[in-house]
Amino acid sequence: MLDAPWEHVVRTLAGAPFDQKAFAALAPDASAAPAVFRALTERQLIVPDGTDEAAALRASFADRPESSGQDPAGVSAGSWPVTRYGLPQRLTSAAAAGRGPGEPVRVLLIGGCVTQFTEEPLHALGQDLGLDVRTEHMWPGPSAELVRAIARSRPDVTVYQPGVQxxxxxxxxxxxxxxxxERARTLGLMKNALTVAVRALAEALDGSLGLVHNFGPPALSPFGRFDFAEEFGLRRVVAELNAHVDHCVRRYANLMVVDEERLVARHGAPALFDDLVFPFGHHGGSVDPxxxxxxxxxxxxxxxAGEYLACLRAHRAAGRIKLVVTDLDGTLWPGIAADDGFGWLDSDATSRWMHVGLHQALSVLKSRGVLxxxxxxxxxxxxxGVWEKAGSRLLLSPDDFVLHRITWEAKSAAIADICARLGFAPEQVLFLDDNPVERAEVAAALPGLHVADGPVHGFRELLLSHPALEGGRRTREAARRTETTRAMLRREELAADVDRDAFLRSLDVEVRVARAGEEHLDRVAELFNRTNQFTTTAWRTTPEELRSVLAEPDARLYTARVSDRFADYGMTGACLVRGGEVxxxxxxxxxIGLDVAVPFLVAAVRDGSDADPARLAGLGGRIAVTDRNTxxxxxxxxxxxxxxxGEGRYVLTDPGRLPELSALPLKVVLGTAAGPGAP
Structure with missing residues (x-):
């Protein structure tokens, strides 16, 4: 939908050949004309001269459920719903002029009218995130229809809302x-139907992201305040349905749950759904009677719509925040700790619980692997000193943090130093501070750094809900990231002014190299997706893609587990040898500071030589230069x-030039599998 001032342009040019220059000459806003022209062209509202638009339109509808002749119940196609809910995307001059072309994201919405409600906000929220969201909606139907729809539209995200009826x-x-x-029997049938539907969705997606709705509980129960007295009351029915959705979805790494129940808990059922006015099972958006x-x-x-895009960002690890830097006095606790101490913990004031809640939120992030x-x-x-003496189980301790910069220098300088020591770009860091002046100083000095705005009492919600702070499914590796990073920093302190080889030998470094098993693909994908510094090609992948690659006869995937006398760092390396190339x-x-890269690479490539090093001659490698992988x-x-x-390509012309592992100042252990202990 275009703003009214553009009506003259559309009416004048409709049905006649024209070019972008002619379009701009008639535009009411010259600065917006290129973006509006591009938007209309991308949506095929402006098409190349000579296009058979009628044929193209017929083809686009040919494979939809409405054209199949029957719906899942065997009723004629005329019974399929045809109502369109919600409003079309509105393209204003200001929006067009202010935004460049976004990253295209195709969203296939499979469900009832509720999924149609999301189309307009998906476009608007996507623009705010730099995404050009295109949506397509279809009503739930047989598995064959689902497969054809996904194959046709090739979506980046497929949303599945189990049919309300x-x-x-x-x-x-x-x-x-x-x-x-009877209620128990019906519930069992619904669980079986969910199992079949989720399996069909996962198989049709072939590794792309799928989002499965669960069920938001209505505001009222037909059993009223005696719902508890029913063996299968509505509360139990919703709980068992949602537990079954979780069970079905968790087995597929490319599926996530859209948690309607959590949205109800956060916003309230009357604000979202319509059962205060409509029947329980209508399950539509809140209404004005x-x-x-x-x-x-x-x-x-x-x-x-916000949940769909948040799930996409979390799944892709887009814009991942790896480090939270927080102020202390006034932020992590009230007052000045060095002067006031921790007596505030003995009160029952709102501020006490607010700061304890912030500590808890940061503890949650630490368990996810955020530093x-x-x-x-x-x-x-x-x-x-006073913080360590506080010793409260409600608070984080100084040891829960990898670095402390408590000085009188500018905070931007302190944060820049922290980033340098940990190897993070400002875009990977979030800063918390109660003082707006400090926030402004840091934001001005470190462009790209995420700075939490607003009052301290809003920080907890931000930390626990922002998708950039969710790193996927929890792993032991992530939970131990603070410990292993602190060990890395201790190593660096010891390494100063010490002979390199002697230093490495003193650390008792051990690298265990083995071929990856099926159970390690999630962690291997995480390594390829999260690593920005020591990466040769910055390849991003999924467990499903890795599984397909490993089925190739000439592909081998290796992992490295690294430890020293300070810590066991877990599975910290991945190497894919495929088609005669690393x-x-x-x-x-x-x-990185343990010099394990070359031993890992050598051990991996030699494993494929069948004890004949000459077979490695001609093995290739490539470095795709990025701004971070120096x-x-x-x-x-x-x-x-x-x-x-040129172009960053390398070849092993003489296998004899590979370093001898026994001569290196660390121990390399070769195995046939990554081992059950790998995270």
């Missing part, structure tokens, strides 16, 4: 007319490869 009407609307035994139009209150559409550091004005000895190599920044650029040269022309 088959899943909810019998369970919700008819609950009070059925006995417990005096307005006959469907979906006139957009809260549900906005909430779900914590402090940057605060003050005396380090006095502040850390196709991808990634090593966690926490073990540490990896000499990997192949250090391992004995030679440059093979």
């Amino acid at each position: 088959p899943f909810l009407t019998g369970l919700f609307d008819g609950a009070h007319t059925l006995g417990d035994e 005096l307005d006959e139009r469907p979906h006139q209150l957009p809260a549900l559409g906005r909430a779900l 914590l550091a402090t940057s605060s004005k003050g005396d380090a000895h006095a502040t850390l 196709a991808a190599f990634a090593l966690s920044c926490r073990v 540490p990896a650029r000499e990997l192949f040269l250090n391992a004995g490869f030679t440059a093979d022309g």
Whole structure:
């Protein structure tokens, strides 16, 4: 939908050939004309001269469920819903002029009218995130229809909302007319149907992201305040359905749950759903009883659209924040710790619980693998001394943070130093501070750094809900990241002014190299996706893609587990040898300083030689230069490869130049599998 001033342009040019220059000459806003022209062209509202638009339109609808002749129940196609809910995307001059072309994201929405409610907010929220979201909607149908729709549209994200009529009407609307035994039987049938639907979705997606709705509980129960007295009351029915959705989804790494139940807990059922006015099983957006139009209150559409895009960002690890730097006095606790101490913990005031809640949120992030550091004005000895003596189980301790910069220097300088020591770009860091002046100073000095705005009491919600602070499914490796990073920093302190080889020998470094098993693909994908410094090609992948690659006869995937006398760093390296080339190599920044890259690479490539090093002659490698992977650029040269022309290609012309592992100042252990202990 275009703003009214553009009507003249559309009416003048409709049906006649024209070019972008002619379009701009008639535009009411010259600065917006290129973006509007591009938007209309991308949506095929402006098409090349000579296009058979009618044929193209017929083709686009040919494979939709409405054209199949029957719906899942065997009723004629004329019974399929044709109503379109929500409003079309509105393209304003200001929006067009202010935004360049975004990253295209295709979203296939499979569900009832609720999923249609999300289309307009998906476009608007996507623009705010730099995404050009295109949506397509289809009503739930047989698995074959689902497969064809996904194959046709090739979506980046597929949303599946289990059909309201088959899943909810019998369970919700008819609950009070059925006995417990009949309700239990119906619930069992619905669980079986969910199992089949989720399996079909996962198989059709072939590794792309799928989002499966669970069920938001209605605000009311047909059993009223005696819902508890029913063996299969509505509360239990919703709980068992949602537990079953979790069970079905968790087995697929490319599927996530859209948690309607959590949205209800956060926003309230009356604000989102319509069962205060409509039947329980209608399960639509909140309504105004005096307005006959469907979906006139957009809260549900906005909430779900936000969840869809948040799931996409979390799944892709897009814009991942790896470090939170927090101020102390006034932020992590009230007052000045060095002067006031921790007596505030003995009160029952709102501020006490607010700060305890912030500590808990940071502890949650630490368990996810996000690192914590402090940057605060003050005396380090006095502040850390009183903090350590506090010893409360409700608070984080100084040891929960990898670095402390408690000085009188500018906080931007302190944070820049922290980033340099940990190898993070400002874009990977979030800063918390109660003082708006400090926030402004840091934001001005470190462009790209994420700075939390607003009052301290809003920080907890930000930390626990922002998708950039969610790193996927929890692993032991992530939970131990603070410990292993602190070990890395201790190593660096010891390494100063010490002979390198002697230093490495003193650390008792051990590298265990083995071929990856099926159970390690999640962690290997995480390594390839998260690593930005020691990566040869910055390859991003999924466990499903890795599984397909490993089925190739000439592909081998290796892992490296690294330990020293300070810590066991876990599975911190991955190497893919494929088609006579080291196709991808990634090593966690926490073990770069242990010089394990070359031993890992050598052990991996030699494993494929069948004890005949000559067979390695001609093995290739490639460095795809990025703005962050400087540490990896000499990997192949250090391992004995030679440059093979330009474009970052290397070749192993003489396998005898590979370093002898026994001569290196660390221990390399070869195995046939990564081992059950690998995270």
